[in-house]
Amino acid sequence: MDLKTKVGAGVIAAAVGLVAAWEGRSLVAYVDPVGIPTICEGYTHGVRLGDVATPAQCDALTKQEVVKALAVVDRSVSQTLPDGIRVALASFVYNVGPGAYGGSTLLRKLRAGDMAGACNQLPRWVYAGGKKLRGLERRREAERQICLSDLQ
Template identity: 60%
Template structure:
C-alpha cells in the first residue's frame, strides 16, 4: 500500500459507511432529486440513464471517488485534520464537489483556525437547486457531529 493510500485509509474507513448510508445504492442509473443521472452510491460522473453496475463496480467507484474527496480536503486544508474531521469533510466534498468546497466559507473558517465555525457551516449546505432536502439536513447533521469530534 502506498503512503498516500495509508494516509487516506483511516478517514476513508470512517467515511465509507457514512456516505453509503446517506447516498444509498442503486445498480441501475436513475435521476437524483434534482434531475442528475446517478448510479451506485451517488456517482454522477459519466452516468447515462439505463446504465447498470455490479456491487463490486460500485464498491470500487465509491472508494475511488471518496478517496479523491478526502485527498481534496487534505490538499486544501492548511493544517492536518483528525481522521474524523477528514471523513466528515470528505463526505461533504463527495456530495457537493471540490470546487464548491474550495470556494466555501467553511474552508475559509477552517483555514483561519475557526474549526467549530467551519463545522457549523455544514448545516447551511442543505439545499439542492434552491430546495431544502430532508436527506441533506440529516446528512449534514451527521457530518457536523463527526466534524466536531474532539472540539471543546
C-alpha cells in the same frame, strides 16, 4: 502495513461508510433530485440512464471518489486535520463537489483555524435545486457531529 497506512485506511473506510449510509445504492442509473443521471452511491461522472453496475463496481467507484474527496480536503489546508473533520468533510465534498467546497465559507473558516466554526457551516448546505431536503438536513447534522467529535 505501517501505522500511517492503517490510519489512512481507517479514515477512508469511515468516510466510505458515511457516504454509503447517506447516499444509498442503486445498481441502475436514475435521475437525482437535481436532474443528474446517477448510479451506485451518488456517482454521476459519465452516467447515462440505462447504465447498470454490479455491487463490486459500486464499491470500487465509491472508494475511488471518497479517496479523491479526501485528497481535496487534505490539499485545501496547510495543517493536518483531525480524522473526524477529514471523514466529515470527505463526505461533504463527495456530495457537493470540490468547486462548491473550494469557494465556501466553511473552507475559509477552516483555513483560518476555526475548526468548530467550519464544522458548524455544514448545516447551511441542505438545498438541492433550490429546495431544502430533509435527507440533506439529516446528513449535514451527522457530518457536523462527526466533524466536531475530535474537537471536544
